[in-house]
Amino acid sequence: MRIIRDYSFVTDQDRGAAAAIGNFDGVHLGHQSVIDLTRDIASEKGVPLGIMSFEPHPRQFFAPKAPAFRLMSAEARAHRLEKLGVERLYELPFNATLSALSPEDFAAKVIRDGLALTHVVVGADFCFGQGRKGDVEDLKRFGADMGFGVTVAELLHGDKGEVSSTAIREALAEGRPRDAQAMLGHWHRMDGEVIGGDQRGRELGYPTANMSIDGLHQPKMGVYAVLIDVLDGPHKGSYHGAASLGVRPMFGENKPNLETFIFDFKGDLYGTPISVGLVDYLRPEAKFDSLEALIAQMDADCAKARDLLAAL
């Protein structure tokens, strides 16, 4: 997969794709069905399969101080899109210039002149151009005039309503990772590099691989049964574990992070990229009267997490 970060000066090999347009935060089942549809069109036309996305997310551009809401970083999204067979990722910088393009200019300058897309696929609720003034009918009209195909994908509904990034954020904020999974088609994963902590974990008998969650949507704070993928290095592989997402009230008010104890594992993970999938919410974080009480609770958490994960 090639990542193209601008729509001007695009080389011929990166022009002419059939591309789905959107933010694809989470790459949930709705996104996946749009991508499947785009894949069929791309192979029928013999052109690369593309995604047009924006960085930062337009909401981040318009409200930079709002709490973090993204389900995944741009890097994690790219990784997942690549796994789905996407060949060109147009990760366009969302800035004052792009956001000020009228719907017609967006179609002409970005879709036609810049990327020369053969075909675009969007969801039925797609809006584009300055002030989100353009809708799918406008896009179809521009496509007919400017010479690109347009397909509008139906919005996907799950058992419990529409599959959306918003519904997934809500499920996670309420401690329902399995409901999020049902909409995502995969476990909600938080990716990052293992960073150093207070080196207390090993003394408790529970060394934890710590990760910053800055910039990411915050699921309900507490203890989870988790699946871990070590993405690189000598320990690369998949593991089970228990993680604490939060501020560690036992040890003062700290910045929220994710601390993961990996079962049956020994080794150095500092600096290693890992991916932690939330499977079950076990309990809120607590402040105990003694370290012994915390350790006893961690023993119980791990026993429970082992059972839940073994049953997957």
Ligand SMILES: Cc1cc2nc3c(=O)[nH]c(=O)nc-3n(C[C@H](O)[C@H](O)[C@H](O)COP(=O)(O)O)c2cc1C
């Ligand atoms: C399964 C599990 C449960 C935890 N539960 C709590 C808790 O209830 N309260 C708390 O303050 N910290 C909790 N923690 C966080 C530990 O306090 C923290 O990981 C430990 O102090 C190590 O910190 P360090 O990595 O900075 O050395 C938990 C950690 C794990 C892995």
Ligand SMILES: Nc1ncnc2c1ncn2[C@@H]1O[C@H](COP(=O)(O)OP(=O)(O)O)[C@@H](O)[C@H]1O
């Ligand atoms: N079973 C394990 N689970 C998680 N990390 C482990 C494990 N065994 C060893 N480690 C390593 O130990 C480090 C955590 O030790 P810890 O004492 O909690 O230090 P820190 O406070 O720096 O996180 C991890 O970052 C990782 O490199």
